[in-house]
Every structure is written in C-alpha cells, then in structure tokens.
Amino acid sequence: MIVPKLVLCMATLIGCVEYATWQDAPSSKVTVTVVVILASEEGNAIDARLKAIAEEVQAKEPKFKSFKLKSMECRPIGKDEKADFLTVDRKIAHVVAKTCAGKNNRVCLAVTPPELGEIVYESVCGKFLPIVTPYQTESKERLILAIRVMPCKGE
Amino acid sequence: MSSHFDNDWTPGSDLLAAYADGEFEGRDELVVLRRRVEEWLGRHPRAQEELAQYRKLRQLWLATSPAEPSSDAWSRMQVNLQRLCAQSAPRLCGRRRAPWAASALVAAACLTVVITFQSVRQPGQTNGLPVINLSSNQNPFPVVGEREVTILRVNGDDARSVVVGVLPLQGLMDVAAKGDVTLTSMKPHGRSNVMPNVHQRGPDAPMMIWARTDSEPEK
Numbered sequence: 001m002i003v004p005k006l007v008l009c010m011a012t013l014i015g016c017v018e019y020a021t022w023q024d025a026p027s028s029k030v031t032v033t034v035v036v037i038l039a040s041e042e043g044n045a046i047d048a049r050l051k052a053i054a055e056e057v058q059a060k061e062p063k064f065k066s067f068k069l070k071s072m073e074c075r076p077i078g079k080d081e082k083a084d085f086l087t088v089d090r091k092i093a094h095v096v097a098k099t100c101a102g103k104n105n106r107v108c109l110a111v112t113p114p115e116l117g118e119i120v121y122e123s124v125c126g127k128f129l130p131i132v133t134p135y136q137t138e139s140k141e142r143l144i145l146a147i148r149v150m151p152c153k154g155e
Numbered sequence: 156m157s158s159h160f161d162n163d164w165t166p167g168s169d170l171l172a173a174y175a176d177g178e179f180e181g182r183d184e185l186v187v188l189r190r191r192v193e194e195w196l197g198r199h200p201r202a203q204e205e206l207a208q209y210r211k212l213r214q215l216w217l218a219t220s221p222a223e224p225s226s227d228a229w230s231r232m233q234v235n236l237q238r239l240c241a242q243s244a245p246r247l248c249g250r251r252r253a254p255w256a257a258s259a260l261v262a263a264a265c266l267t268v269v270i271t272f273q274s275v276r277q278p279g280q281t282n283g284l285p286v287i288n289l290s291s292n293q294n295p296f297p298v299v300g301e302r303e304v305t306i307l308r309v310n311g312d313d314a315r316s317v318v319v320g321v322l323p324l325q326g327l328m329d330v331a332a333k334g335d336v337t338l339t340s341m342k343p344h345g346r347s348n349v350m351p352n353v354h355q356r357g358p359d360a361p362m363m364i365w366a367r368t369d370s371e372p373e374k
Contacts, residue, residue, distance in 0.1 A: 033323045033324065034323075035323070035324055035328065036311075047311070048327070049324060049326070049327055049328055050328060051327065051328075052327070052328055052329075052330045052361055053328060053330060053361070053363070056330070056354070056356065056360065056361050056363055057363075059356055060354055060365065061371075068311065069311030069314075069324075070310070070311050071308065071309065071310045071311055072308070072309060072311065072314070072322065072323040072324045073307060073308040073309075073323055074305070074306070074307055074308070074323035075307060108339070113366075115344060115349070115366075116344045116349065116351060116366050117341065117342030117343050117344035117349075117350075118340075118341075118342045119338070119340075119341050119342075119351065119364060120338070120339040120340045120341075121336055121337060121338045121339055122336070122337050122339065123331060123335060123336045123337075124331065124335045124336070126329065127329050127330060127331040127332075127335050127336075128328050128329060128330050128331060129330075129331045129335075129336050129362070129363070129364070130330060130361070130363035130364070131351070131363065131364045131366070132351075132354075132363060132364065132365040132366060133366055134349055134366045134367060134368045134369070136368065142368075146328060146330075
C-alpha cells in the first residue's frame, strides 16, 4: 500500500500567558495557547482559521495541500512553571514561561516540541508563532504547532 | 360455568394494555370485547395478578409525574433558546452547520425544564394535572452567558459544536511577523542533531520555525 508522504508542519507553540508583571507580581500567570495542526500532501481542504499558516508553509513546501486543525488548548502558566500540552500520538510539547530581562510587553517562552530541542524566544502577546516539527504521524501528516501568549504587561 | 366465548381465544398484549388503561370504558361498541377479555381474565389468575400490578404501577406513575409547565413558561423558554442560538450563529450556522446540534440543545432544554418543574408545585388544575405558574423573575432554565465559560481544550472538529464559551482560538489565527518574535536560543535534537531554521518570506510576512525531516533537503 502506497503511503503518501505527508508533511507535518508544527506551528509554533504559542502560549498565551496572562502575564501582568513578572517582576512585580511573581505569582502572576500568563495564558499559553497551543494549536495543533496537521499538514498533509493529500486532499485540498484548508481550515479557514489556518489560512495564514497554510500560505507560508505552502510557499516553502508546495507539496502540502491540506491543513487540519487537530486541537486547541489554553492554559495558565506561572513564572518558571512548566506545562505539558498533548499534541498527537501521545507526543507532548513542553512549555516553560520565563522572565524576559528588561523587556516590556513581551513574554519569554522555552518550548520543547516533539522531536525537537528546546527553543527559547521572546514574543509579543496575542500572536501565534508556528513551529514546523519533523514529526509525522502514521498517515504521514506533518505536525505543526502554533503558540501564543496572552496577555502581556499592561494589557 | 359455561363460557359464551371461544376458550381457545387469547387477547393480544395491546388489547390487554388497552383494557388495563380503561380504554373500554364508556364505549358501547366495545362491550362484547370487554366482556370477552374479562371472561378470559377470570380463567387466568396469573394474568389478573399482572394486570393488578400494572395498574398499581400506573397509579404510581401518575402520582409522581412532574407538573406541566404553563404556556407562559414555555414561551419564555423558547425566547431564551432563540437568543442563545442567535448568539452562537457563527458557529452553528456556517457552511459546516451541524443541524443536529440545535435539535439536541432544544431537546435537552425541554427535558431539563420538565425535571426542574418537579420541585415546584402549585395548586391548580389543567386537564387533570397541576399547573406551574412562574413569576416573571423566575428563570426555569438558567443558561451561562457567552463570556462566563472558558474552553480550555477542544478538538478541532468539535469546536463548532461548542455553543457557549470562549475558545482558545477565536476566529482567524494572527501569526507573528518579523519583530514580533526574537529567538534567544535553539538546541539540536536527536541522533541527527536536527536544528530548526527561521523561515520568513519578507519583512512583513509571517515568520515560522521550520525543522526539516531527514528526507527533506537542506535549503
């Protein structure tokens, strides 16, 4: 049986972190949102909510034809607190909220997607960072994670 | 005692049920049939016992039946449901509408109203059953508002079935562009030491982190 190669793009795990002020109120939490996306070389159905990500992925790899929103999850995370987000096939994405030194209106995250090393970055709030992972399901769908943090200081 | 009727005749279950429910009473055209059933019951004590148990159960059922809501209560319920459906119109009324969702909601609402009214009884009779007259400030079926529930996790296919609540992703996904995200560090992973790359078509285009598979050429 020919198994078509499906490429999983992992959209960046973006935690929406309700981060009032890390420095002033260490107990404050941010809300991390993780959207799990599966990209496939088969079909042509693109979820309307994923239009922006699909365009960028297809610009780099046109072989991806369909994009499916697998799941979405939102969770409050405290400073230096680790949260595990279930993606597909029992694969876990780890997210840790950190303090961004000297940065206002930004949140720092340390993200460990499935089959990838730790990625540390600082981000504005309210926008998703897609991470295309190398992980593929048995159906050859590529795993993409999109991560958002909400809200930032002062919001 | 001699019988006027055929001894081999046996009434069907529906006939016995009709007799037990009193449907033969007051109907002259069924007098002969009623007597025939009674004669058969006289010859079958076990069936008589079952009939008595059934009638006892029926009396118990009638005694514990919930009060019938008034028409005013039903009208208010319908208004609330229409308002709720209108608030959730973008989710339930799109191209991929799940028509069963609205029907299931109405059925669940009706069932809940009936159960709720069991604890509220007032004197008065309508068609032999007590009637509940709720005051104008009583809501027999309180429903949470749109912003009173936060959905923490939902599968993508099920998101459109959520009637109320704030979803983790509302509407289109707003993707970060250059300047919105600053990478601090990235670590390789696995035996092949896969290191992701930052991909961005232009300064205003969305950015993403891309980790290729072993079969994808390095670009």
